[in-house]
Amino acid sequence: MKSPAPSKTKKLIKEALGNGALRSAVFKATESSALSRQKIIDQIPYWEDLRDKAHLIKKDVIENLSKYLTQFERNCELNGIAVHWASDSAEAQKIILDIAKQNNVTKVVKSKSLTTEEIHLNDFLKANDIESLETDLGEYIVQLNDQIPSHLIIPAMHLSRKDIGELFAKKLGVEYTEDPAQLLLTARKILREKFLAAEMGITGVNFAFAANGSFCVVENEANAHNTLSLPPIHIAVMGLEKIIPDVSMLPYFLKLLPANATGQKSSTYVNFIGGPTGSAYGEGPEQIHIILLDNGRTKILKDPVLRESLYCIRCGACLNACPVYQQIGGHAYGWVYMGPIGSVLIPQFLGEKEGRLSPFLSSLCGACTTVCPTKINLPHHLLTLRSRIVDSGNSKFIERNAIKIWSKLGSNAKVYRLMSRIASFFQSKLFFNSPLRVPGYNKERQFPLIHSEGFRARFLKMNGDKKNG
Amino acid sequence: MDSRNSILKRIQEAGCYSADTSEHSSTIDLKISESIKSITPESKKDLWDQFKKEIELVAGAFYKTENINASAEIIIKFLTDSKISRVGISNEEICLKTALKIKEIESGLKIISPSQFDHAERKKEYAVTEAAVVNPSFAVADTGTLVFTLKGAGTSYPHFLCDNIFALIDESRIVPNQFELFRRLRREEMKEMFFVTGPSRTADIEKVLVLGAHGPRNLTVLMSENIAQ
Amino acid sequence: MKVSLFIPCLTEHFFPSSGISMVKIFRHLGIDAEYIEDQTCCGQPAFNSGYRHEAVPLAEKFIRLFREKEYIIAPSGSCVSFVKNNYKELNISDELKPALKNISDRIFEFTEFLVDVMKIENLGGEFNHTVTYHDSCHLLRELNIHDQPRKLIRAIKNINFIEMNSADTCCGFGGTFSYKFENVSVAMTEQKCKNIEASGAEYCVGADSSCLMNIEGFLRKHKMNAKTIHIADLLAESLKL
Numbered sequence: 056m057k058s059p060a061p062s063k064t065k066k067l068i069k070e071a072l073g074n075g076a077l078r079s080a081v082f083k084a085t086e087s088s089a090l091s092r093q094k095i096i097d098q099i100p101y102w103e104d105l106r107d108k109a110h111l112i113k114k115d116v117i118e119n120l121s122k123y124l125t126q127f128e129r130n131c132e133l134n135g136i137a138v139h140w141a142s143d144s145a146e147a148q149k150i151i152l153d154i155a156k157q158n159n160v161t162k163v164v165k166s167k168s169l170t171t172e173e174i175h176l177n178d179f180l181k182a183n184d185i186e187s188l189e190t191d192l193g194e195y196i197v198q199l200n201d202q203i204p205s206h207l208i209i210p211a212m213h214l215s216r217k218d219i220g221e222l223f224a225k226k227l228g229v230e231y232t233e234d235p236a237q238l239l240l241t242a243r244k245i246l247r248e249k250f251l252a253a254e255m256g257i258t259g260v261n262f263a264f265a266a267n268g269s270f271c272v273v274e275n276e277a278n279a280h281n282t283l284s285l286p287p288i289h290i291a292v293m294g295l296e297k298i299i300p301d302v303s304m305l306p307y308f309l310k311l312l313p314a315n316a317t318g319q320k321s322s323t324y325v326n327f328i329g330g331p332t333g334s335a336y337g338e339g340p341e342q343i344h345i346i347l348l349d350n351g352r353t354k355i356l357k358d359p360v361l362r363e364s365l366y367c368i369r370c371g372a373c374l375n376a377c378p379v380y381q382q383i384g385g386h387a388y389g390w391v392y393m394g395p396i397g398s399v400l401i402p403q404f405l406g407e408k409e410g411r412l413s414p415f416l417s418s419l420c421g422a423c424t425t426v427c428p429t430k431i432n433l434p435h436h437l438l439t440l441r442s443r444i445v446d447s448g449n450s451k452f453i454e455r456n457a458i459k460i461w462s463k464l465g466s467n468a469k470v471y472r473l474m475s476r477i478a479s480f481f482q483s484k485l486f487f488n489s490p491l492r493v494p495g496y497n498k499e500r501q502f503p504l505i506h507s508e509g510f511r512a513r514f515l516k517m518n519g520d521k522k523n524g
Numbered sequence: 525m526d527s528r529n530s531i532l533k534r535i536q537e538a539g540c541y542s543a544d545t546s547e548h549s550s551t552i553d554l555k556i557s558e559s560i561k562s563i564t565p566e567s568k569k570d571l572w573d574q575f576k577k578e579i580e581l582v583a584g585a586f587y588k589t590e591n592i593n594a595s596a597e598i599i600i601k602f603l604t605d606s607k608i609s610r611v612g613i614s615n616e617e618i619c620l621k622t623a624l625k626i627k628e629i630e631s632g633l634k635i636i637s638p639s640q641f642d643h644a645e646r647k648k649e650y651a652v653t654e655a656a657v658v659n660p661s662f663a664v665a666d667t668g669t670l671v672f673t674l675k676g677a678g679t680s681y682p683h684f685l686c687d688n689i690f691a692l693i694d695e696s697r698i699v700p701n702q703f704e705l706f707r708r709l710r711r712e713e714m715k716e717m718f719f720v721t722g723p724s725r726t727a728d729i730e731k732v733l734v735l736g737a738h739g740p741r742n743l744t745v746l747m748s749e750n751i752a753q
Numbered sequence: 754m755k756v757s758l759f760i761p762c763l764t765e766h767f768f769p770s771s772g773i774s775m776v777k778i779f780r781h782l783g784i785d786a787e788y789i790e791d792q793t794c795c796g797q798p799a800f801n802s803g804y805r806h807e808a809v810p811l812a813e814k815f816i817r818l819f820r821e822k823e824y825i826i827a828p829s830g831s832c833v834s835f836v837k838n839n840y841k842e843l844n845i846s847d848e849l850k851p852a853l854k855n856i857s858d859r860i861f862e863f864t865e866f867l868v869d870v871m872k873i874e875n876l877g878g879e880f881n882h883t884v885t886y887h888d889s890c891h892l893l894r895e896l897n898i899h900d901q902p903r904k905l906i907r908a909i910k911n912i913n914f915i916e917m918n919s920a921d922t923c924c925g926f927g928g929t930f931s932y933k934f935e936n937v938s939v940a941m942t943e944q945k946c947k948n949i950e951a952s953g954a955e956y957c958v959g960a961d962s963s964c965l966m967n968i969e970g971f972l973r974k975h976k977m978n979a980k981t982i983h984i985a986d987l988l989a990e991s992l993k994l
Contacts, residue, residue, distance in 0.1 A: 065934075072936050084731050101559035108552045111545045121535040134715065140528040192737060193728035209728060216730050235729040243738055250738075251651055269715045277724035277739025280684050285647055295531070302714045306702035307556075320578065321667035321721040324739075329715025338643060338679050349527075353534035362538075378923045382940040416934055418927025418941065419801065420890035438839070441803030450803060458799050462807035466814055471793040475766045495932035499939040500970030503767045510760050510769035514776065514788050 061389035061401045064412050071387040077213045081205075081384040084212045088375040091318025092426070098320070099310060108307050110430040113366035116298055120356065123265040123298045124347065130268025134330035137344045144174035147348050151176065151257070151290055152183055154344055158288055160185060160254040164246075166272065166279035167191040167210065168259025169369055170292045170348060172203055172391040176257070187257070190246050190278035192239060199226050205385030205393070207371035208316045213384045246278070256282035256340070260293035261312070261368070263345075264302040269329035270345070271305070273312060273322045280326050289340040291328070295352045296365040302327075308368065311428035315372035351404040361436055364399045366429035373423035373433060379416060388413065395423035395433045402440050411449040414440040472509060479505040557703070564666070564700045571665040571698045572747065578668025582722030583735055584743040592618070592692075595746040596625040599657065599690050602744075603633065608654045612636040612686050615678025616659035618751055622692060623657060638679040647681055656682035657690045660720075662708065663745070666701045667721055670745070673709075674716035683720065688742045691720075694751035755785040757819060759827035759836075759860070762794045763962040771828045771962060774989035775863055781994055782873070786826075789818050796843075797835040802929045805843060812836075812843050820852035824870070825860040828985050829961050830892025833862045838895055862892060863985055864960055868901035875908035878991025883913040884982075885954035887945070887968065888921040889961035902960050902984050909991045917952035919944075926967035942971045949979045960984045 071077060096102050116123055128138045141147035155163070163185055165171065177198065180187035189198040193210035197203060200222055204210030211219065220233040229241050258279055263270040270291060272279045283289045299305070313319040331343045356362050374380045374394030385393035392400045398417055402410030414437045423433045444450060464470045482491055482505050490502040508516075565571050576586040589595045599622070603611065611626060613619040615638050623635045636653050638646060650656075658677065660670035670691055674680060683689060699705045706714070724739030735741050756779060764772045779786040796811030815836065819825050827833050837857045845853070867873045886906060892898045899921075906914050925931065925941025932938075945968060949957045957979055959965045969981040982990075 068934065068937060072940060078940075080730065087731050100563060101556045104552050104556045104559065108549065108556065111549050111552070115545050118540045120540065121532050124535075125532070140526075140531050142527045142531060146527055190738065191728070192726045196728065209731070211728055214729075216732075219729055235732040236734045238729060239726060239734050239737060243736075246738060247651065251647060267711070267715060275724065276726050276737035277684050278737065280680065280718065281738055284680055284684070295535075303706045306706060309702060317727070319582075319721075321582075321664075321669050321719070323582070323721050323723075323725055325719040327715060327717045338638070338646070338681070339674075347531070349531045349534070353531060353538060356535060356538035356540065359539070362540075378925070378941050378944070379934075379937055382937055382944070415803075415930065416937070418890070418923045418925060418930045418938070420923035420927070421894040422890070422921075422923065425894060438801065438803075438842075441801070442805045443803075445803035445805075454802070455804075458802060458804045458807050462796075462799055462804070462810060465793045465796075466810045468791045468793050472765075478766075493932070495935050497970070497974075498935060499974055500942065500967065501973045502970060503966050505766055506769050508769065510765045510772040511788070511790060513769050513773055514758075517773065517776065 060409055061405065061413050062409050062411065064387060064389050064416060067387040067389055068383050071383040076215050076218070077384055078382065080215050081212055082381050084209060085375040085381045088209075088318060092314055092372060092375070095314040095318055095320055099314070105307050105311055106428055106430050109311055109428055110366065112299055112304055112307065113429045116300065117296065117356070117362055117365050120295060123300060124295060127263055127265040127268060127298055130266065131345060132268070134268045135343070136268065136330060137342065139344060139346045141346050141348045141350070143350050147174045147292065147346055147350070148176065148179045150346055151180070154288065154290060155180075155185055155255060158254065160288065162249070162253045163187040163255045163257055164190050164249055164253040164282050164286065165257045166259070166274065166282040167194050168257070168292060169204075169207060169391055170259050170294050171257060173350060174292070174348070188246070188249055190250070190282055191276060192242055195242050195246065196222065202386070203391060206374055207369050207393070209371070213386065250281045250285045253286040255288040255290065256286040257290045257292065258283050260291050260297050260345070262305060262308060263293055263298045265298055266301040267329065269302065269327055271328070272326045273324070274326070275317065275323040277324060280324055283326060283328060284339050287340055288342045288344070289328070290344045290346065292346045292348060294348050294350070312368060312370050315370035315426065315428050355403045361403065361439060363431050364396070364403065364436055366431050367396050368428060370428055372426040372428065376422040376426045378420060378422065379418065388416070395437070396431070399433055399436045399440065402444060407444045407447040407449045411444050414444065472511065475505060475509055479507055483507070560701060560703065568695060568698060571700055572695070574665040575663050575668055575698060578666065579722065579745060582668055583725070584668065584722045584745060586745045586747070589746050589748050591748055592622050592625055592751065595690075595692055595748060596622050596629065598746060599655075600626055600630055602688065603630070603655060606654070606688070608688070610634045610636055610653040610655070612650050612653040612656040612682035614638065614656070614658045614682050616676055618659045618692055619657045638681070646679070647685070650681035650685040653682070653686050655688040655690065656686035657692065658683055659692050661697065662705055663693055663698050664702055664705055665698055669702075669719050669721045671705060672718050672720065673713040674718070675713060680718060683718070684739045687736065687740055689723070689740045689744065691743065691745045692751060693745060693747050695747055695749045755787060756824040756826045756866070757822040758786055758788045759819070759825050759832065760788070760792065761827060761829045761832040761962065763966060764828055767966065768962045768983065771983035771985045774983070774985040774994070775826070775828050777989050777994040778876070778985065778992070781992060782871070792818055795832050795836055797832060798928055800835065800839060800843070809843050809845055812840050813845055813849055816840070816845065816849045816852050816856060819856055823859060824866065825856065826863055826866050827860070828863045828983065829963070830862045830889050830896050830898060831961050831963060833860050834891040834895040836860055862896055862898060862960065864901040864905055865896060865898050868904055874904045876905065876988055876992060878988060878993070879910040880912045880987065880991040882955045883915060883953060884956040884958050884987070885915050885917040885949060885952045886920060887924060887949070887957050887959045887964060889959060889964045890923050892960055893921055898960070902958070905984065905988060906958060909987075912991070915952050915954055917948045917954065919948055924964045924968050926963050928963070931967065939971070942967055946971050946975070946977060946979075950977055954979055956980050956982045956987070958982055958984050958987055
């Protein structure tokens with residue numbers, strides 16, 4: 056199962072909820088991530104100001120996107136970085152394949168990039184006889200397991216060490232161990248060779264700097280640095296929204312991102328790339344290509360409010376904070392972006408029909424928005440998308456009509472109370488005053504009894520008593 | 525129409541507006557800088573104490589040494605104890621000086637410097653070298669971060685391919701935080717550099733922290749008052 | 754002083770006692786509580802399910818009924834927050850828009866009103882049980898009500914108040930979410946109920962009937978020991994009203 060559709064989310068949820076190991080792995084990991092995040096934030100008294108600032112920077116970028124993109128393009132070219140524009144997955148895939156073919160590339164190493172997951176790059180390269188190997192440990196594991204990441208930051212969050220031990224034993228022919236250090240060592244040995252032999256390295260971009268024509272990749276494992284420094288060709292794939300005006304604005308984000316993503320004060324490595332064969336000794340790639348990917352982002356831009364969803368820096372904090380994600384993990388959302396931000400992006404990227412369930416997969420508790428580093432109002436956008444799905448005719452016929460009728464009746468207080476009295480009557484006569492059975496609700500929860508009088512009647516009685524007394 | 529123009533056209537058609545957020549933005553900046561000021565140590569010594577605390581929190585080691593000779597001795601002790609016979613260096617003068625000092629004492633050691641090899645050979649050599657001596661341009665106190673500019677280092681292979689990193693740094697090179705760092709860096713330097721905060725790590729398996737992912741396992745910072753002497 | 758009661762659907766039909774308790778407390782404090790008989794639902798279920806047009810007549814009706822009121826008080830944070838924060842998203846008629854501002858400024862959740870407006874933290878009651886408090890999401894995150902109910906609870910004589918783990922995590926109700934994704938909702942409720950049990954509390958106090966209905970439903974179905982109680986009921990009981 057590679058990239059299941061979000062319209063199948065109900066089936067995927069059922070599978071996830073039935074998988075006790077997955078649930079406990081996800082619950083523990085999200086809880087510990089949230090805790091370590093809080094520990095760091097407690098040491099940053101200006102945390103809320105940072106969020107305000109990041110919001111404003113992103114707002115400026117998104118509202119002036121063409122200005123910053125063209126500025127970035129010009130400055131990249133001055134630095135010797137080739138800039139490519141891709142409207143969709145197919146175009147991005149073709150650009151990468153063309154570069155690979157021109158340079159006789161058969162072996163590619165990749166560092167974690169959700170944007171490349173979005174364009175199904177690994178499968179595409181494989182289909183074109185190019186080995187494309189993930190090098191981030193978590194990504195390496197999920198690739199080996201023929202899956203996509205289930206979390207923006209911790210790709211193999213859904214797997215236990217036991218699962219991973221068995222996977223390595225089966226796929227790599229090593230002796231079974233569930234010691235994370237030993238498992239890492241196995242991956243490290245294999246990948247060290249791959250880094251040195253690869254003809255092309257593909258990375259994502261965390262932040263691109265318009266005024267500088269350069270960009271950065273943030274990581275902990277050193278795999279990204281190896282990917283972008285060892286092979287002779289480096290391709291970086293970035294969504295249009297990844298830009299910020301100037302590299303000097305980075306410190307705000309370099310506080311927000313690691314705290315939110317991994318509960319660190321600083322990520323272990325921040326790699327800045329500003330041109331090929333940079334040093335006096337001719338080190339680093341001979342070619343650097345950057346692909347600016349639209350793939351639906353300009354569609355998102357059309358809505359003046361929802362375009363805020365492009366402020367996302369993919370830190371994953373909203374996933375860890377989300378009680379829904381905590382229960383079902385990432386794969387149940389059915390796409391590369393999951394959790395609250397995934398539920399907001401899915402219908403915008405994939406359309407209201409395919410994404411008709413996603414914005415509803417939320418209790419609207421709002422925990423996500425309180426942790427978002429760029430203050431994206433996620434519950435608000437979920438609500439807006441719900442109405443968009445209804446307005447585009449993608450809600451259920453029965454529901455639509457039930458709500459229409461209810462709204463009509465509910466406008467009249469007398470009718471409104473009468474409905475309750477009728478239900479109460481049925482409850483007493485047909486169910487002998489046991490709670491009504493409400494399909495879809497009371498499998499595990501008892502439904503409350505409809506009160507025999509209701510508030511109004513009791514209040515009037517009470518008021519009568521008071522007046523009389 | 526090519527993709528570039530069609531993307532730009534779609535952005536134009538989306539009807540964004542040029543929001544002027546500068547005023548609000550500078551108010552926030554003021555708040556941030558005041559808050560930072562209130563928690564930032566003033567003296568160099570306190571900044572280094574903060575740096576030490578932070579780098580130790582991320583599994584790095586920190587020593588203050590008298591001079592290069594003292595640093596060299598610490599490195600030699602580690603190399604002999606770990607039976608390491610090859611030491612990589614980056615391109616800064618101080619690294620070469622220290623390497624010569626090390627070789628003077630332990631003549632059996634092999635020094636790998638970037639200028640010895642062409643590009644293709646160089647990565648292979650560093651990949652089989654277990655220790656490296658490097659020289660960061662700055663140390664950032666509030667996160668325990670080392671800053672390397674590629675222009676200065678000439679290479680990043682030793683920093684990432686060798687398992688045990690010794691970073692030599694002069695006492696003067698401390699900055700309180702990244703905001704200050706970016707004020708100190710030259711525009712040209714900002715393009716190609718890398719920040720290092722501790723040895724490489726992963727917590728991808730059940731959130732268990734393991735050091736030495738695809739890069740170094742150990743990082744030792746050796747700070748001297750006057751490194752050039 | 755006079756307050757106008759905003760009685761949400763669940764209070765009207767299922768849990769009238771929490772509304773009545775609120776009235777009793779107001780009377781105890783010498784506050785006159787009026788009830789507009791023509792009120793119905795605020796429209797939140799329709800809005801949250803994506804049916805904005807259907808929510809409009811309900812919102813307009815609400816605004817017309819409450820536009821002149823000095824204080825509008827409800828025993829539910831969710832409904833208050835909806836009126837306060839989301840009515841502006843609706844396409845309501847222009848003539849009602851100015852009134853909306855007035856309503857937004859004058860609508861309060863019950864504990865918020867007592868503590869922030871009336872400046873009352875100690876009602877002087879007594880309750881000999883161990884309780885914990887569940888933060889309802891909209892109360893906490895949309896109205897910033899965290900300390901107010903805790904202050905009122907802690908002030909009760911002989912009460913043993915314990916914070917449970919993850920008191921601020923959603924109970925899983927989420928309105929129509931609870932039946933659209935029943936299994937996810939239940940999994941969340943189960944987690945919440947486990948935390949309540951683990952705290953050792955006899956009662957889980959809440960300020961929103963919807964969460965309490967959901968939690969209570971799970972507790973009873975699974976024959977767990979803890980019970981839920983609305984904060985208005987708790988306060989009224991502690992005062993023996």
